[in-house]
Amino acid sequence: MAILVLLWGVIFYPLYPELIRDWLGDSDNSHAFIVPLIALYFVWNRKKMLHSLPVATSAWGGVLLAASLFVYIVSSVGGIAFPARVAMVASLFGLVWFCLGNEYIQKLAFPISFLLFMIPVPNSLISMASLPLQLMATRISAQLISCLSIPVYREGNMLYFVQTQLEVAEACSGIRSIMSLTMISFIFCFLSRDGWLKKSILVVSALPIAIMANIFRVAGTGVLAHFYGDKVARGFLHEFSGIAIFAFGFTLLFCVFIVLNREVANDIK
Numbered sequence: 001m002a003i004l005v006l007l008w009g010v011i012f013y014p015l016y017p018e019l020i021r022d023w024l025g026d027s028d029n030s031h032a033f034i035v036p037l038i039a040l041y042f043v044w045n046r047k048k049m050l051h052s053l054p055v056a057t058s059a060w061g062g063v064l065l066a067a068s069l070f071v072y073i074v075s076s077v078g079g080i081a082f083p084a085r086v087a088m089v090a091s092l093f094g095l096v097w098f099c100l101g102n103e104y105i106q107k108l109a110f111p112i113s114f115l116l117f118m119i120p121v122p123n124s125l126i127s128m129a130s131l132p133l134q135l136m137a138t139r140i141s142a143q144l145i146s147c148l149s150i151p152v153y154r155e156g157n158m159l160y161f162v163q164t165q166l167e168v169a170e171a172c173s174g175i176r177s178i179m180s181l182t183m184i185s186f187i188f189c190f191l192s193r194d195g196w197l198k199k200s201i202l203v204v205s206a207l208p209i210a211i212m213a214n215i216f217r218v219a220g221t222g223v224l225a226h227f228y229g230d231k232v233a234r235g236f237l238h239e240f241s242g243i244a245i246f247a248f249g250f251t252l253l254f255c256v257f258i259v260l261n262r263e264v265a266n267d268i269k
Contacts (some may be wrong), residue, residue: 001099008095012072012088018081022120028176031183035118042111042190053103061097061105068094085119110190117183130173133211138168141219150226161226174214176242181206181249188257198260205256213249217241 023032043050068091075084093112097105134157142154153160157168185206189199221241 004095004099005092008092011069012091014076015081015084015088019085019118019120023118026120028126028179029120031180032118032120035115035183038187039111039114042114043108046107046111050104050107053107054101055099055104056101057099058097058101058105061094061099061101063094065091065094065098082119082122086116089113089115089119114186117179117186121179126175130175133173133175133214134168136211137172137174137215137218140215141168141222144215144219145222145226148223150223152222152226159222159225161222164225164229166222166225168218172214172218174210177210177214177246177249178207180246181210181253184250185253188253188261192257192261201260202253202257206253209249209252209256213245213252216248217245 023029068087072084072087072091075081075087089112092115093105093109096108096112100108138154138157138159142152142159145152145159151162159166159168182203185203188202192199192202
């Protein structure tokens, strides 16, 4: 099995250089570096359970493996990166399923599927999602700022104050927080001992939490810009606010995890 996994890695080697460049070139993808390590931890965590399982083969795994390799070849010839990268993960799923059988893939399905988080979302999809998120964050932030008796006028993704103006750029759409918190919600799902309902609530809650945290960031930046100028929207303070808001979102998500999984939370403590 180890030889087959090594061969799988060699087959998909042409994807690695560009994939790593995408990780390094966009901060929205920086979390991808730790995804394989987390997936390996998931496998290591279940090693005792895996040793006790019978080894078998599955024809369905072979079908998935063959289909994934076909998609990889076609995508590589066509120069389309995203399907080829998805096929890389799907082929590993199919390889394990084909070689080890149904019981093994039931235990390894989550760690292997988790590798999908290391695949950057295509810019076309991000652009489609970022604009509505920008406009929503700008609109709600303007309302929050107005509630503080601060005069503000909104036009599109711009906030106009008496002495300055603030642009809610694509980087402030909250996409980065949504991707990161969604990944963390899946980690919490792995730690959860309960059924799919609570795990689904965990994953779904990541989206509103990330959006709400980003709105607070935009509104807070707007308040500071009103008093201290638009310089607060750039440089160290801007980066620090991003880290602080992400920590806030993580805390809220962890609170949801604690409420849904009290026994697991007590074990962690």
